[in-house]
Amino acid sequence: MKQEFKIIADLIESNTRVLDVGCGDGTLMEFLKNNKKLDIRGIEISKNNVQQCIGKGLTVIEGDAEKDLSQFPDESFDFVILSQTLQAFLNPEKVISELLRVGKKAIVTIPNFGYWKVRLHLLIKGTMPVTRTLPDEWYNTPNLHMCTIQDFFNFCKKRKINLYNSIALQNLKSSKITNTNLTLKNLTAVLGIFLIEK
């Protein structure tokens, strides 16, 4: 999703150190590198993806974010990015706290389970939602911990995490999420993008 990348790029300042957690085949890293002057690193669990990243000359280490983030010192990055991966972790809460330890700020994007099409799917069909952003069936999805934008808001409040910036993405349209429009955005947004800090 190109639009997501653009928003992430806008949130990141130039000449900073960035870590992309779960960087996949390095598409986002390359996009950021081409658009901003950054010292950017990645960590990725799939060997095939890591090999592709390394082949592109990107600095990526093979590893499991749930275990291997521990090797990075406190605040060793200005920004840590977690793009549409949070829901796939065994322990998302621990991962978030690691992101906020390693990075001064973190950018987390989540596929919004509160999106009206997702809700409607479950309501009408009575089966687990399968959509463009959530293409897997319940029995083979890597997504263990789906959440809604509202859930993520509540989580940050509870854990005293500062929500610096919240953006709702609906296809190509992006808009700011505020406390007043939260209920609506939780219904209309496909993706939530959050800039958080401790």
Added chain:
Amino acid sequence: MNKNMNIKNLIIDKPLKLDCGQTINNFPLAYETYGVLNEKKDNAILVFHALTGDQFVSGINPITKKDGWWSYAVGSDKAIDTNKYFIICANVIGGCSGSFGPSNTNPLTNKVYGTTFPIITINDMVNVQYNLLEFFKIKKLFAVIGGSMGGMQVLQFVSNFPNKTKVAIPIATTSNHSAQNIAFNELGRQSIMADTNWVNGDYSNQNKNPNKGLSVARMAAHITYLSKKGLQEKFGRKLQERDDLKFSFDADFQIESYLRHQGSVFVDRFDANSYLYITRAMDYFDLLKHHDGNLSKAFIDTKTKFLIISFTSDWLYPTSENKEIVIALNAIGADVGFVEIESDKGHDSFLLNTSSFLDTLKDYINTSYQNNK
């Protein structure tokens, strides 16, 4: 051994103090080069060889008449492309392919050094090879690359010369030899020393040769280079040119015959004392020890871009040991990439035609070179 061959020699004529305390001077460093050094001199790659390697990385080895030891990786259009890069590889000191080693003759006694040769370390090997940069007037290498003991030299090189290479690729290696590594090396050494023809290392002066001992050392080591799965798939319990067991101690099994063959061809090309010296250097290798037990300190000043590669089935230099290097580098914010390549071929994977490894290496080297322009 190997005299009158087509060997390029650099005579090092400035004194070098070895870690053991002795100083050496006026000694040969045998090397080979491939490809062309460009005008800017920014395309040089120094390849470090492993325990039983030599300077003949690619093409036909003029001594053995066989393919160079890393022909899968180094050559025209290969991962380390001789059309693009100037590749230098030197025989380590202590070795037996033309560099200063225990099979050389001591000019003071007119006898072959044997075990009177000084003990050398990985640090000594690297410091000697550094002379090649001055010889070729290369200010900064593009890359240093090596697997196994070659990887140790890569790590030592960056530690000694933090800004003399842009890229460093240590492969299937470790920052310090484990007890298991030392144990296997000791097994090899004891096997050589147990051969009555070794005569305390003086065999060359007495026209003897501890071939049996060296051959057993090679057989034992060879097992450590392969994986259990690889061995099982290749040999299983297959019999060697016979229909049934012979109820004897002949090589009934193919694996026995294979190991005996590996041992016997090895003694033709390798010096037993060199085997002792080089395995010792590996055992002594410990980058942590020289940096207060903190590996990160070994690399504290470097701007070098690292890529560390390990193999799933390598139990001699396992992924965990390679990852320790990654962790140490990440702790100081160094530029480090890491990938573990899937392979059943054990430690030897880096020397073989492991396509995912070679493809990754090739793309990484080429993009890193372009990005540096």
